[in-house]
Amino acid sequence: xxxxxxxxxxxxxxxxxxxxxxxxxxxxxxxxxxxxxxxxxxxxxxxxxxxxxxxxxxxxxxxxxxxxxxxxxxxxxxxxxxxxxxxxxxxxxxxxxxxxxxxxxxxxxxxxxxxxxxxxxxxxxxxxxxxxxxxxxxxxxxxx
Amino acid sequence: xxxxxxxxxxxxxxxxxxxxxxxxxxxxxxxxxxxxxxxxxxxxxxxxxxxxxxxxxxxxxxxxxxxxxxxxxxxxxxxxxxxxxxxxxxxxxxxxxxxxxxxxxxxxxxxxxxxxxxxxxxxxxxxxxxxxxxxxxxxxxxxxxxxxxxxxxxxxxxxxxxxxxxxxxxxxxxxxxxxxxxxxxx
Numbered sequence: 023x024x025x026x027x028x029x030x031x032x033x034x035x036x037x038x039x040x041x042x043x044x045x046x047x048x049x050x051x052x053x054x055x056x057x058x059x060x061x062x063x064x065x066x067x068x069x070x071x072x073x074x075x076x077x078x079x080x081x082x083x084x085x086x087x088x089x090x091x092x093x094x095x096x097x098x099x100x101x102x103x104x105x106x107x108x109x110x111x112x113x114x115x116x117x118x119x120x121x122x123x124x125x126x127x128x129x130x131x132x133x134x135x136x137x138x139x140x141x142x143x144x145x146x147x148x149x150x151x152x153x154x155x156x157x158x159x160x161x162x163x164x165x166x
Numbered sequence: 167x168x169x170x171x172x173x174x175x176x177x178x179x180x181x182x183x184x185x186x187x188x189x190x191x192x193x194x195x196x197x198x199x200x201x202x203x204x205x206x207x208x209x210x211x212x213x214x215x216x217x218x219x220x221x222x223x224x225x226x227x228x229x230x231x232x233x234x235x236x237x238x239x240x241x242x243x244x245x246x247x248x249x250x251x252x253x254x255x256x257x258x259x260x261x262x263x264x265x266x267x268x269x270x271x272x273x274x275x276x277x278x279x280x281x282x283x284x285x286x287x288x289x290x291x292x293x294x295x296x297x298x299x300x301x302x303x304x305x306x307x308x309x310x311x312x313x314x315x316x317x318x319x320x321x322x323x324x325x326x327x328x329x330x331x332x333x334x335x336x337x338x339x340x341x342x343x344x345x346x347x348x349x350x351x352x
Contacts, residue, residue: 047281118340118343121340121344122340123347124344147281148290150280150282151282151290157294158294158298161298161301161337161341163337163340164331165330165332
C-alpha cells in the first residue's frame with residue numbers, strides 16, 4: 023500500500039488525478055490538499071502518517087510548490103519523502119531547478135486523461151520498486 | 167570533520183548478521199543474505215528470542231514463502247549484476263538454475279507481487295548501477311557499458327533515457343548541482 027498526497031489548487035486537476043489513481047492496479051491511499059500551507063501544516067503535525075510519495079503542483083497561491091519543496095527537503099523528519107512535481111510548466115529551467123532542490127520526479131501535466139493515467143501509472147510502479155527494494159533514493163530522478 | 171564511507175550493503179549486512187548471531191550464541195548457519203538455517207532442535211522459546219533479536223535491527227522473518235522467493239530473486243539479480251561472468255549467462259537460465267524453479271513460475275510470481283516484470287526490474291537495477299558508477303568512479307560511459315555488458319554506449323544511453331527521462335550527462339549535471347546547493351545551504 024502506497025500512501026500518496028497530491029497538492030494542487032486546481033479542482034479539476036485534483037479530480038482527474040484521483041480518477042486516474044483509482045484506475046491503476048497499485049494499491050494506494052490518497053490525500054488531497056488545495057495549497058502548500060495546508061500541506062506543510064499537515065506534514066508537520068506530530069505523529070501524522072507521512073506519505074510515501076508526494077505530488078506537488080508548482081503554481082499555487084499562498085505557498086507555491088517550490089517553497090514547499092525547499093521546506094520539506096530542509097526538514098530532517100520529512101526529507102526522505104519522494105517528491106513528484108506535477109506541473110503545467112515544461113520550462114527546462116523549472117525542471118532543472120526542482121531536481122536540483124531535491125525533487126525526484128517531474129511530470130508535465132498531460133493533456134488527456136489517458137496520458138495522465140499512463141504517466142501516473144509509470145510513476146507508481148517505479149516508486150513501488152524504490153519503496154520495496156534497496157534502490158538509491160538519493161539518485162532517483164525521473165522525468166516524464 | 168566529515169568523512170565519506172563506501173560499502174557494499176549486502177556484504178556489510180552479512181558480516182554484521184553472522185557476528186551478531188554468534189554473539190547471541192545461536193547455532194545457525196547463514197545461507198546467503200536472506201536465508202538462515204536453524205538447528206532443528208532449537209526450542210520455540212529460543213526461536214522467539216532470535217526473531218526478536220532480528221526485529222530489533224528491522225529484519226523481519228518472512229513467513230510467506232512467496233515473498234521469500236521474490237526476495238531471493240532480487241538478491242540473485244544483484245549477484246548477477248555484480249559478477250561479470252554471470253552476466254554472460256542468460257538471466258532467465260541464471261535465475262531458474264540458482265533458485266531451482268522454472269523461469270515461468272518465477273516470472274509469474276514476481277509480476278503478481280511487484281507490479282513489474284523481472285526483465286524490467288533488471289533494467290531498473292542496471293540503471294541504478296550505471297548511476298552509481300557515473301557518480302562514484304571515473305569510468306567513462308564506454309567503460310561502464312562494457313562493464314555492465316551493454317552491447318554499445320548507444321544502447322546504455324538509450325536505456326538510461328528511457329528509464330529516467332534524462333540523458334546520462336544531464337543526470338550527472340543535476341546531481342553535481344544538487345550537491346553544491348546542499349553544501350551552500352549548510
